[in-house]
Amino acid sequence: MATQEGGVAVPDATIRQKYIEEREKRKRLDGLGQFVQLATSDKFKYLAEDPWADHAALNAQTPPLKDGDDIKFLVQGAGYGGLTFAVQLIEAGFKAADIRVVDEAGGFGGTWYWNRYPGLMCDTESYIYMPLLEETGYMPRFKYSYGSELREHAERIAKKWELTDKALFRTRCHHATWDDVAKRWIVRATEKRGPAEPSREIQFKAQYVFLACGILSSPQIPRLPGFEKFQGEHFHTSRWNYDITGGDPVDWTMAKLKDKRVGVIGTGATAIQAVPELAKWAKHLYVFQRTPSSVDERGQRPTDPDEWANKIAAKQGWQRARLHNFSRVLTNVPVDEDLVNDGWCSTDSYCAVIGAPGIVPPDKVSDHITRLHSMDLERAERVRQRTTDVVKDPDTAAKLKAWYPAWCKRPTFHDDYLPTFNQPNVTLVDTNGKGLDAVTEQGVMANGTEYPIDVLILSTGYSVNVGDDSGSPGSRAGLKVFGRDGLSMDEKWIREGAGTLHGMATHGFPNLFFPGPSQVGLTANFTHMLSSLAFHVANVLADAERRVDHTERVTVEVTKEAEEAYTMEVLMRTAWFAGFGGCTPGYLNMEGARDNETDSQVLMKAARGAPWGEGMVKFEEMLEAWRADGKLEGLRIEGNY
Template sequence: MEIGDAGVAVADPAIRQKYIEERNKRLRPDGVKQFLKLANSTQFKYLDDDPWVDHAAYNAGAPALNDGDDIKFLVLGAGYGGLLFAVHLIEAGFNAADIRIVDVAGGFGGTWYWNRYPGLMCDVESYIYMPLLEETGYMPRFKYAYGPELREHAERIAKKWGLTDKALFRTHCHTARWDDAAKRWILELTENRGPVEPKKEIKLKAQYVFVASGTLNAPQIPRLPGFDSFKGQHFHTSRWNYEITGGTDVDWTLDKLKDKRVGIIGTGATAVQAVPQLAKWAKHLYVFQRTPSSVDERGQRPTDPAEWTNKIASTKGWQLARSHNFNSFLVNEPIGEDLVDDGWCRTRSYCGVIGAPGIIVPEKIPEHIARLHAYDLERAEKIRARTGEIVKDPETAEKLKHWYPAWCKRPTFHDEYLPAFNLPNVTLVDTDGKGVEALTEEAVVANGTSYPVDVLVLSTGFSLAVEGDSGSTVQRAGMKAFGRDGLDMDDKWIREGPGSLHGVASHDFPNLFFPGPSQTGVTANFTFTLSILASHVANILAEAERRAGQSNKVTVEVTKAAEDEWGGELLKRAAWFAGMRGCTPGYINREGEAGKVTDMQEQMKAARGAPWGEGIVSFTEVLKAWRDEGELRGFQVEANV
């Protein structure tokens, strides 16, 4: 390994060639079509069911919304994103009584409501990941909080801000239409009242709508020949079935697996956490791998109360300052001492997917990509070496090594995943990039070999890219939004490319807001972005209503000029993400399909949906400067009688 200017390791051409070879193994002509559309599947209909909800209790209670209601603020989503929208509205001076929350789940928490698999925890430090810690006065029990604590915190937030009785759960909003005469959104919803009572259709009016349903909400299933004939038990990690495994979502004693052969398909971030728990209990565990994760040390430990009081949470504004500090290390412009001090902060090359200061002109793209690879080399070599040191069998260790840079697949950090492969009851089945071939009545077929399994766990992730994907938040929420003159947001975004101002609102869709994910700044800590965008929108609405006076028909809409200008600014910075085209297939690049686009116009449309190329620190500064102007530049505010 050579060391170049500024102490940066020079990328090894042989390793880059290895990356290309490994990527090419995994490219598939069917792209995102390799996964089933759950809406068209009867076999996996159970993925739409909520295994955690108490329908009888909800049906006996008073609903938070009724057919015909006309409300001021409707928030679609009861996870951290939806809660942050609601909380920031309240903090901006609006009344909690005017807010209603709708979610298809049976409670608060979003992804932490649905995902309850054993081993579940956040992969970003809980002190910055869990929002509103300072405001709630809560100290997380661990540096990386486990799933139950993350769900409890969502409930804590709802209680503190008086939102517990403002939510209508088990309810899906499928259509939103703008009524320009009434200056209201007309929304059609369906409440699922369980297996005993019929579904309830609800029609509402809302002045403002916030779409915050998240991105990790649609489980995806691979198309596998023979799945219909498989007689074993199976479930997806996001709908973990403790009746099959034993244990509960708060007690991971999987005692029903003691005499079972278990297979798990997938080795991404979820499997990295679930595999060690399965390995402790299964008679035998087969781990089916298409693409290995990079697995660095996590360093999990309980929170030290003295350190929390005297150092971490000792000053006003500590959580925001700590978050800014974390972000500064991710964009390679560190501010002071490394407060979080974990693997993320040492992954310099992750800026390849989240951006960093500096605009890359087209002729400098090869140099830019080479620099990113140079940033990544030392980290990647260290992690591959760590794998070899921990996993005792050399052949297994070699197959567990990742061959792609950090910006291509979300890095993982775990202390127990790699050691699990030293257990005699754990077998890695590496498919050399091909994936599982088929299922039979009793087995999983990979590499031409049948592996008998009694229980099959699908750790195959979530659908972040589907055929005809517009990239819009409303599509990800499984709904349609029709703005002025009946304009379909998906049609607009497919035709023109993503269009918004700051990633929060789109022209021709007044009073409709969302937290990206297109056209915003991004970071490894998702909740930070959600919080700054929710605060941004709340400030916009507070100022708009201050200017409008007492009218209850205020409209706030992005102008076409502002939307185009923001799209242009994103395009100027989009070349930063040029390294993504060479990535191994995954959700980040639509299973490799993004690299197949050769039409320049289509490439430019796609580039409009890229994150802010100069990184989250710059994006935060851009929003602050815009707010400091005090002009609501780019928004048209009208107070109608």
Template sequence: MELGDGGVATADPVIRQKYTEERNKRLRAEGLGQFLKLADSAQFQYLADDPWVDHVAFNAKPPVLSNGDDIKFLVLGAGWGGLLFSVHLIEAGFNAADIRIVDVAGGFGGTWYWNRYPGLMCDTESYIYMPLLEETGYMPRFKYAYGPELREHANRIAEKWDLTDKALFRTQSRSAQWDDAAKRWIVQLVENRGPTEPKKEIKITAQYLFVASGVLDAPHIPRLPGFEQFKGQHFHTSRWNYDITGGTDTDWMLDKLKDKRVGILGTGATAVQAVPHLAKWAKHLYVFQRTPSSVDVRNQRLTDPDEWATKIAATKGWARARTENFNSWVTNEPNGENLVDDGWCHAPSYFAIWGGRGIIAPEQIPEHVATMHAYDIERAEKIRARTNEVVKDPETADKLKHWYPVWCKRPTFHDDYLPTFNQPNVTLVDTDGRGVDGLTADAVVVNSTPYPIDLLVLSTGFALAVDGGSGSPAQRTNMKISGRDGLDMDDKWVREGMGTLHGAASHSFPNLFFFGAGLAQIGVTANLTYTLDLLASHVATILAEAERRAGGDTSRVTVEPTKAGEDEWVSEIVKRANWFSAVRGCTPGYLTKEGATPANTEEQMKAARSSVWGEGIISFTEVIRAWEAEGELRGFKVESI
């Protein structure tokens, strides 16, 4: 990092100008409007189908939930978040028999259930990313676990905590309405029983409701002129079609591509993993690129059992210690030996979107942004130099270089992606930031040049920002949530902006808990599992204390943030929001709602409310643990009448 006069951090003005020019190329007036809303598109309704589910087997099982059931804990979501909510409730002393889990998928795993594309792996170290490793005694096979192993682990957790028969899969949550007289949530569910049986409407009540929908779960589909006339095959990476490519979700031998010209649209984290496998099997592969990813070394390797037993997992509490050590390195507060020591730990400027110590006043924003850029220079130049070293053709290498700071687009790490472009059957089609022009019956068109293909793979990612909506847990779960006095959650959040206490609960919605709203009003890190685990434990602690206070019959206990408690938390979020000012200059992407900017002061304030905790995950953890240590449930109102 360079220091200018007076010790102020500086960044190369030529590079910053280059960043601005590249960003401006990619700005589009329609913003999020350049993507389809899946509900409005008949052509992409297949994305709502589950290609992995066995309907016959499920229909033969006894029902997990029936009309009229009254349960204590209803968890919406069977991924890491839903499993962690459930496990921490059990660890806090509640009974697994009182828990029911509902998910639209056909099994546990969340994103690891749906995503089964070739090359799929976690991008943070599996030893800290896979939850409850210490409790299950499991040793991951690889430093970065592949998709099948991650799905296996989700099932392992469910089995260990007796949750396997507590989950109702293939089921969409339609609505949840608070009944204040009964102190219950009235929840409407629809079970999809497959193409040969009618859907089943289920109405139940629950004392506590947990929304554990994922952060990146709604596929992005670009509006491409001519898509309706395209005669070739296509699918989205989140619904990989092995009937077309050959292979299976556990055997990535894509032998049906040997005579096919394949195009893949998008070059983000998914494409970086899938492209080497497509290139290995396709007759020819065209990679259509709007914005290149930064691609650092992955250094994937098998886990060494001796190292695992004697160093990594040798002491009680190793998992939390290793995770928090990682957090310290990625937020520039290094604490001891760099235990994970991977690319994340050597990207010091990434805390521009995670948060860091100190509250940034408005007049400090220019200096703060310059400091973030200065932190990034060495890393960015090293990765651009690596591209030159790996990719033999200089012109292709130049097109594969990222020209934006690391925080603007999630960095990638892979050992095989860049070498793929040295293969004679692979062509990089760079659109110079504009995206593709459209499709014809048999080709993708870029800059008026058609590229004939037989198969188009849409690796266009997921929507983090919700177009035109509140971004509330209700909208993200595609359901209507009505709280006290019939208050609609979306209406509240559209009118006031996001409002939570600790990113886990909202005033006027008793006994409802969630993981932020997207990533809002919570502390985050590159390893999102840590935040999910922290908040799941936090909520279980709150409920255990609330029911302890009630004593005796706890069937009418309610827990709800007070208005004052919520307002205080929101004010703390807003106070720290200036930390994220460097994001405003980012290349368009999900973090910036594709380049959209708040229209007025009111919208700017709402945007500030949707920030993550601005002083970083270590500070957030300290705040949460200090609050728990008080033992007062400060900011929550507990009733048992």
């Protein structure tokens, strides 16, 4: 299936051609414009309303953040990212009493607060995905924890580090402006108080601001003709409506669907998990597919307490060691033992997304792409063969096969998704790459055929940015940020492209920090990156404050020279990601819009936003060496020395 040419393995040309043909079917001129962001839509904002908040209980509490307050630390985001930032600040010597957490949700958990759909679980091993397991002494119940357990762990972290009463929920920060006289961020926010009370506008000051709102946190739906005329019940998977389906986030007994025809739009990571559960209860389930997911075996199983005590968590520092072992395996760095040893660990070509040691010179890009395809070929063929082996109907099996390499769309792993299509009450409606035609009053039009639907479930993912396409950390957080001299962060990103030091801060915006994803090390286990950046920022601030007398006036800012020097280091490594060229459309390539761009300046700006091209292991080694040097090089620290 592969030949050797000049020392480089060349994959089967017919498969490469098949990838191109399937991609061409899915190319669209409207790119990201094909979707509606629920956060900014008046017509469809009801689909993004919080179904979980206990408004009466929250309204009865004394708010931890009031109009006119002056606080030391503001952490925007109460998921694993925000909690990890807060915990690392405390571990670095700061006080929990000086921290305030703000989130639009009604509780802790981030994505695990919002997402409570049936079948929900993490897609990387819970022993490495769930942060601070060693510090909390908690043993996950399964190798891949289910959603309720993941949400409970967020609450466990908040309780242990005394953050439970430091969070203002149902609140969106929408403007942050730097006051150079006060050395504070002036933050404006809106607190929603439920249907019985009006919203509350507040303004407060914060010395340090941390943007930890996640990458994919703003749900979206496709622009479908006739959608608003649909007479059936409907909801987005990120706001699952158990009043419609029956059951609850723990008990997935969806008895209300037993006489219903259910349609699911989308076959991404969420649908992979929800479809098998829906198929158990729906009278008939239609799964509408534009692009199939690559679905390998997951190998879900309960945690063995003996294995946990005697092998997994037997030594101090076990979780950090396991995190690093996983990242090394994914970037093809030799290890003595593959500790996680799951489907991710046999997907060595995923290094095309997250980088790996070694810099690809410009004249070797073609060889590099060929090598990546060669690395992926055996895995891709095995997964496609698995589909043939599991799905009994040959035509359905053929439509469920993914014709793109592992790095073009995040690979999925599930034990029950493919067997679901052997059930007589399940129909795959494949649109051959073009998507749906329309929504009617009674159902969905696809391939010129109307499918009658009683309940329509939108498993259509998230917008990468909230409100605009600048891609700035503020934009991703839904926040308008104005730094020194009124500089707009969005305008800076649009004019220059990404520019940071270590992916954590940018010039012109003192005391403002964020966890990438531009210019940072990446891995398939996203919480590893969050934990690494949180530790880095917390220790930078602790070191900075040790150098000044009046810490309430200290500012920490990246110099322009350091920002550009670091960005050049990022750019030197971007050739590693050349494999994305020609990928099937998806959120990783802005729904194919990146491939349509020909303006060299625009392409250079986009390249500045790339991850660290040598992977997570090398990125952490670089950060550790920088901290060990002790100079805080590239940062300007102002205050009374």
